[in-house]
Amino acid sequence: MKPNDVILKSVTQVAAVIILTFSIYLFMNGHHHPGGGFIGGLSMASAIVLLYLSFGIEKVRENIRVDFKKLAAIGVLIAIGTGMAGVVFGQPFLTQAFGYRDLPIFGTTELASALIFDTGVALAVIGTAVNIILSISEDR
């Protein structure tokens, strides 16, 4: 008989949203407060793992159609790409730039190329963590 884990599933539904939000917060906030791509990525991975734990691998895979192996590769490529951007503008490799712009909703916002780099870090971390756990758990 399959155990009835309705409480787990219900809690997960709520908790996943909170963890995901928190991880995005950690990620976006990294430039000025504790957090950043690494921790943001890890916590997002933990949310995904939680989903796997509660709903099973197959079901999550149907809903999140992301190949985490590719995600890791894309993350690394993004990180290298931001480095190359500096070269394109005639600067040394991995030169980061930042500036303040007036955006419609957010008002005066700081935009930093480091954020893109951090995105690469985050994607690589998510891809790596989930990929490792998936590989091991699918091992027979």
Added chain:
Amino acid sequence: MVILHLAIILPFIFALLAPLLNRLLPRVHTGWLMLPVPVVLFAYMLSLIPVIREQGDLEGTIPWIPSLGVDFHVYADGLSLLFALLITGIGSLVLLYSIFYLDKNKEKLVHFYVYLMLFMGAMFGLVMSDNLMVLYSFWELTSISSFLLIAFWHKREKSRYGALKSMVITVFGGLAMFAGFLLLYVMTGTFSIREIMGDASAIANHALFIPAMLLILLGAFTKSAQFPFHIWLPDAMEAPTPVSAYLHSATMVKAGIYLVARMSPIFAGEALWLWLVSGLGLLTLVYGSYRALKQVDLKSMLAFSTISQLGLIMSLFGLGSAAALYTGTAQAEFYSKATMAAVFHLLNHAIFKGALFMVVGIVDHETGTRDIRKLGGLMSVMPITFTIAMIGSFSMAGIPPFNGFLSKEMFFTAMLNIRTMELFGMEAWGTLFPVIAWVASIFTFVYSMLLVFRTFGGKAQFDKLEKKPHEAPLGMLISPVVLATLVIVFGLFPNLASYSLIEPAMAAVHPGLLSPGEQFMVSISLWHGLTIELFMTIGVATVGILLFLMHKRTAVLNQPLFAKAILNRSYDGGMRMMERLSGAITRVYMTGSIRHYLIYIFVFLILAIGMTLFSEDALKVDTTGFADMTFYEAAILIALVLSSVSVLFVTSRLTAIILTGAVGYLVALFFVIFRAPDLALTQLSVETVSVALFLLCFYHLPKLKKELVSLRFKLGNFIIALGVGTIMTLVALSASGTRPFQSISHYFLENSYKLAGGKNVVNVILVDFRGFDTMFEIVVLGIASFGIYSMIRLKLKEDGAEGG
């Protein structure tokens, strides 16, 4: 670039072309295509004789590695000219001989001629080089090509053994010589032999002078098969006979003698040089001639004979170096007679030994054996061969009117002269020299007679032979006939060679002896009066004939005194022992156990760091800069120590994993109170993941043989662990006590917002100031994940098929 350079490169070009030529002209024996090379070179060398005599030495340079002082510098003087003439002249004859000796259809001719051309070029370059490094390059090339030639019939076990042995010994000596050359370079700052000679008096008292000399001599002795390095030469007789005739009698084995002669101006005047070269030469002479008596194989006999004759030449060059001690020309010239004898015998030996080897090759070729016990009575069947053999052997034995007689007389003269020297303890031991020389000459006489009369004389016993013997084809006879003619010509008219060859060669060996424009007056005459040398020779002949006649009856001579070749056995045993020893040593420490390797690593760590720490007196514990410990720190520390120590004592793995996790979380707490929020966050998540992975591993441990036992206690491990901990603590304490410069963290704190627009300094460092590290760290992560993925998914079965 001079023509000499072209001459040196020519054989190499032909070595390259040989396969192509063979393909283009498949019907022609490759030897015919190669023959023009040595002939042209010989003609060119002949044309140089008057040039060098009249106008002085030739030289030319092509830069090779100018920044290291290595240039392809060629220098032709009397000595190199003599050697070059031998190399090219006997090379031509040997090539001609090999054309008839080697069957076109049965042998891999291209290989043979490629190797032979390589050897010829290397030998030619060797004697022409002025730069030590170039000389060394050619030296090793002769070793390698000789190795290839000895193992020409590589399907035979003995060929491979002989080739390997000669390779090991000559390369050993070559490397020693290389070291000696480097020492010379250290002393003088140049690789040019000419310039080093100019410096010779200045370096004579240098601390490295004697080591350099010994190392170079080691090279010369191994190459020239001097005692006890001669053992490779008899085994090299497995080579085809043209190779034996060329390499192992006329050229390669004389490379060491060339080296001694070439280096003489630098080292002569040193007592050790004189004693070593002449002493070892004499020992080789007497030992080689004695061993030659015992051989039943013709080629082995000739090999030992070569060894002994090389010893003779070597000892003469050693004695000739005495001339450098005297400044007065008359006295110097008195001792330089030894050099004259050496040069003359060098020439003679190359000629008659080449002829003898060719004769033996013919006998082997026509009868199918080289065993003197099976041979006999060939005189009437092979008259021409017999004549040549007789001329060669009589010359070797020192019988007039052949050239060996003259060089033997001169040898005795030199040996007698040395008694009068009053240096280096010569007055006490000098008398031994002529006695040893005389005894060795008797042995030489006897084996020379055995060689001829055992093979060609006596009863015919053709039934024991595989083939019916008959005279060799004409082509095979040309070369030995030419050589035998030369034996007689140089015997009757020795001054033919003395003006053109010996005098310039002597001038090259004794460069300081002559004032400019002077020349050595070498005059060799067949009859030099009733001297003591002549009576010595008569004595040699008398005793020799007696011994030869008694040979069959005398047990002393028949029974080998060295029935078991001690040196060979010690060489073989040494090789085997080295293999076994290195195998044993490797087995002792390469156990395959990672535990052991970790022990080595840790012990090394303890020793290296510990010794540095104490020898440099770096152990300082300075607590002045330390902060005070708070209650929280102390509490966490105690918890941390407790949980880590208890990992060692728990009995179940699960507890150990959980305790490890506890350590991780406590460290995260440390990060919290040391105000590192980013680290704390990361540490928490990573610790969680790793504990989960540990649990996973635990869960998947095999069910069978699952033992939940505590760690066994091992004292060694305990001590090592304690040592590593202590050492690292001491290092940390000493390092934190001394802070020689200010940290750069101020820069980050000040500029993080100004330059990078971020307030989280840690993150700014990670993504901006030091983004490069982060980039590769995520690459590491990616690689780890793909590694895990492929390890789990890609299960190759043993037969290589992909499994599920």
